[in-house]
Amino acid sequence: MNMMSEAAVEKALDRKMNAVPFKMIGKDVSVYYGEKRALFDVNLNVRENTVTALIGPSGCGKSTFLRTLNRMNDTIDNCRVTGKITLDEDDIYDPNIDVVELRARVGMVFQKPNPFPKSIYENVSYGPRIHGLARSKADFDQIVEQSLQKAGLWNEVKDRLHEPGTGLSGGQQQRLCIARAVAVSPEVILMDEPCSALDPIATAKVEELIHELRANFTIVIVTHSMQQAARVSQRTAMFHLGNLVEENDTDKMFTNPDDQRTQDYIMGRFG
Amino acid sequence: MTEIVSSSSPAFVRPAAARRDIGIKRRYAAERRFRAYGMAAIMTGLFFLFVLLWTVLSNGYTAFQQTTITLPIEFAEKVIDPKNERATNPSKLMTANYPLLVRDALVKALGIDPKNRPLVKKATDMVSASARTQLRDIVVANPSVIGTTVNVPLLAEGNIDSANKGQIDLKVEESKRKVNDQQIGWMKTLTDSGALTKDFNTGIFTFGASSRPEAAGIGVAALGSLYMMLIVLALALPIGVAASIYLEEFAPKNRLTDLIEVNINNLAAVPSIVYGLLGLSIFINFAGMPRSAALVGGLVLTLMTLPTIIIATRAALKAVPPSIRSAALGLGASKMQTIFHHVLPLAMPGVLTGTIIGLAHALGETAPLLLIGMVAFVVDFPGSPMEPSTALPVQIYMWANEAERAFVERTSGAIIILLIFLVVMNLGAILLRRRFERRW
Ligand SMILES: Nc1ncnc2c1ncn2[C@@H]1O[C@H](COP(=O)(O)OP(=O)(O)OP(=O)(O)O)[C@@H](O)[C@H]1O
Numbered sequence: 132m133n134m135m136s137e138a139a140v141e142k143a144l145d146r147k148m149n150a151v152p153f154k155m156i157g158k159d160v161s162v163y164y165g166e167k168r169a170l171f172d173v174n175l176n177v178r179e180n181t182v183t184a185l186i187g188p189s190g191c192g193k194s195t196f197l198r199t200l201n202r203m204n205d206t207i208d209n210c211r212v213t214g215k216i217t218l219d220e221d222d223i224y225d226p227n228i229d230v231v232e233l234r235a236r237v238g239m240v241f242q243k244p245n246p247f248p249k250s251i252y253e254n255v256s257y258g259p260r261i262h263g264l265a266r267s268k269a270d271f272d273q274i275v276e277q278s279l280q281k282a283g284l285w286n287e288v289k290d291r292l293h294e295p296g297t298g299l300s301g302g303q304q305q306r307l308c309i310a311r312a313v314a315v316s317p318e319v320i321l322m323d324e325p326c327s328a329l330d331p332i333a334t335a336k337v338e339e340l341i342h343e344l345r346a347n348f349t350i351v352i353v354t355h356s357m358q359q360a361a362r363v364s365q366r367t368a369m370f371h372l373g374n375l376v377e378e379n380d381t382d383k384m385f386t387n388p389d390d391q392r393t394q395d396y397i398m399g400r401f402g
Numbered sequence: 403m404t405e406i407v408s409s410s411s412p413a414f415v416r417p418a419a420a421r422r423d424i425g426i427k428r429r430y431a432a433e434r435r436f437r438a439y440g441m442a443a444i445m446t447g448l449f450f451l452f453v454l455l456w457t458v459l460s461n462g463y464t465a466f467q468q469t470t471i472t473l474p475i476e477f478a479e480k481v482i483d484p485k486n487e488r489a490t491n492p493s494k495l496m497t498a499n500y501p502l503l504v505r506d507a508l509v510k511a512l513g514i515d516p517k518n519r520p521l522v523k524k525a526t527d528m529v530s531a532s533a534r535t536q537l538r539d540i541v542v543a544n545p546s547v548i549g550t551t552v553n554v555p556l557l558a559e560g561n562i563d564s565a566n567k568g569q570i571d572l573k574v575e576e577s578k579r580k581v582n583d584q585q586i587g588w589m590k591t592l593t594d595s596g597a598l599t600k601d602f603n604t605g606i607f608t609f610g611a612s613s614r615p616e617a618a619g620i621g622v623a624a625l626g627s628l629y630m631m632l633i634v635l636a637l638a639l640p641i642g643v644a645a646s647i648y649l650e651e652f653a654p655k656n657r658l659t660d661l662i663e664v665n666i667n668n669l670a671a672v673p674s675i676v677y678g679l680l681g682l683s684i685f686i687n688f689a690g691m692p693r694s695a696a697l698v699g700g701l702v703l704t705l706m707t708l709p710t711i712i713i714a715t716r717a718a719l720k721a722v723p724p725s726i727r728s729a730a731l732g733l734g735a736s737k738m739q740t741i742f743h744h745v746l747p748l749a750m751p752g753v754l755t756g757t758i759i760g761l762a763h764a765l766g767e768t769a770p771l772l773l774i775g776m777v778a779f780v781v782d783f784p785g786s787p788m789e790p791s792t793a794l795p796v797q798i799y800m801w802a803n804e805a806e807r808a809f810v811e812r813t814s815g816a817i818i819i820l821l822i823f824l825v826v827m828n829l830g831a832i833l834l835r836r837r838f839e840r841r842w
């Protein structure tokens with residue numbers, strides 16, 4: 132329970148959110164799947180070292196927006212993105228920006244834990260290996276240990292690093308996926324409903340982890356749980372039918388939102 | 403415990419509601435019927451499989467035995483090289499009258515009058531004509547045997563072999579059967595003296611084509627098939643996998659790729675003889691490659707196997723969960739890296755199964771090989787895929803056209819060998835798949 136009070140203290144500090152610089156800026160972002168438009172001119176900024184929660188009813192475009200941030204939409208046939216998104220000062224849809232480099236800077240954790248069917252060690256070291264972040268075995272060992280420690284998984288797996296990652300429990304797998312994302316030292320980590328396949332205890336662990344990661348990373352998280360959004364985030368953005376309805380400090384959002392639709396959604400009147 | 407149960411008042415239990423008829427009986431009856439159909443189908447399949455195996459095995463197992471007549475051959479110098487000119491004219495040893503050595507040895511062993519020509523002829527007919535080359539090879543390899551007497555196991559002639567295996571009906575009138583009473587008598591004598599024995603037939607594995615069944619084997623055909631399998635593996639696997647990866651992962655989805663996909667599926671159903679015609683016109687008539695060569699056979703079988711491998715590989719690639727691709731792409735792996743580090747290894751069991759099924763199919767293929775001239779009488783082992791050879795199924799086809807009893811059993815024997823090859827290949831596929839699956 133100590134943690135909760137810590138969080139409360141942090142929240143108090145977060146009220147000066149407006150002083151925090153933007154890490155990513157989305158301007159007039161629209162997404163089309165073929166003829167169908169899924170996002171309508173969304174203007175949403177992500178602040179540095181902040182957890183931003185995206186909420187809204189199913190099918191409102193949260194995942195779609197999240198995927199625009201590391202161009203995972205590129206992998207979907209006939210998906211088209213317009214508008215401008217910047218990471219620091221770089222336009223990430225600029226032809227000069229390499230998508231491989233972008234994804235090394237903006238990592239992603241998916242809804243369903245998806246470890247590679249390889250050993251725990253290989254799972255974590257894969258990213259650093261393809262990006263050439265380490266050369267010697269010792270370097271890799273260090274990255275693997277640090278990443279697993281950051282993901283709060285080290286103590287549970289340090290004796291079985293060479294066993295398959297798919298043999299872990301669901302919650303452990305999800306933390307392994309977080310460790311895998313952390314291992315490339317990204318600047319931003321995107322999480323799409325990372326806890327939806329987990330039980331309450333595993334969820335609590337991942338939430339705690341998100342809290343700690345915030346010190347070093349900028350985090351954007353999609354969630355269906357209002358409580359989770361309230362617990363882990365400092366900023367919350369509410370989507371509805373492809374539109375960004377409201378973006379605000381989490382505290383304000385859950386106590387006194389500006390928009391009636393937000394109010395209704397939070398109170399459970401639709402969605 | 404029982405007390406509590408019995409003390410609970412029945413007044414609190416509602417009477418059971420009237421049971422609705424929801425067709426339970428009918429449903430179970432339907433299930434039982436369906437199971438019975440399934441069992442019947444499997445039994446029919448097993449029955450035919452059993453009949454097939456039984457026919458082939460019972461006809462063919464004798465092909466793996468061969469009757470030999472071991473005779474003390476006197477390598478007499480006055481027969482082989484009467485003028486002692488072998489130092490100056492080595493070809494003398496190639497052309498010497500070796501059958502005479504066999505005759506002399508037989509006459510001595512059976513105690514016949516050498517002047518009685520018809521009787522001597524009957525005796526020499528018992529030994530395979532291949533004895534000539536057998537003795538010649540011994541002498542050429544080691545000329546110092548000349549002048550000595552050596553026990554040499556000679557192949558019995560095909561009909562004697564059949565008679566020895568009890569496959570010739572001795573009740574038939576003598577003039578109508580292939581083995582006469584005189585020879586039967588001699589066979590008894592030779593068996594009693596230990597000269598005539600039934601041994602494991604290594605020849606069926608090592609000999610090439612021959613018009614004498616006892617000297618015919620699948621050696622050349624097996625080597626030809628091996629060459630072709632290697633060519634198919636070396637060409638069809640990489641081409642097929644590369645094509646599948648491109649089509650599945652890189653190619654845009656449009657009319658053209660749809661058309662290609664449909665046509666690949668159609669190609670898999672094209673009768674194999676058409677591939678033979680294609681190979682004949684392209685590889686032999688146009689490119690001028692040699693006829694009857696394993697190279698051309700391998701190329702034709704490659705064309706035939708490609709659709710199978712492509713279809714299997716694409717199915718295996720499709721079956722890899724998209725979450726693995728997202729995971730790799732999300733980490734910043736390029737498309738190539740995603741495919742080669744994650745997708746392809748996961749698809750490998752499927753790829754290998756498809757490849758081996760394709761290879762097994764190609765191994766048993768006969769029709770296209772007939773068209774490119776691989777149905778040939780090849781005695782010498784091909785030193786390379788460019789030289790004439792035959793293939794296992796073609797050899798079976800050729801033997802099946804022969805009337806002699808000894809060829810009938812050899813046909814089944816060769817089928818057994820082909821089946822063993824196929825079983826081994828399938829086992830290999832299973833083992834490989836297990837190995838890869840355990841690793842991941
Ligand atoms: N690959 C796709 N192809 C076509 N349409 C899509 C695709 N992915 C999403 N959509 C559509 O875009 C809209 C937004 O989808 P999105 O997945 O972003 O919703 P979401 O807010 O993440 O919903 P959920 O909470 O259920 O995950 C939906 O109407 C959906 O049908």
Ligand SMILES: [Mg+2]
Pocket residue numbers: 193194195323353
């Ligand atoms: Mg979603």
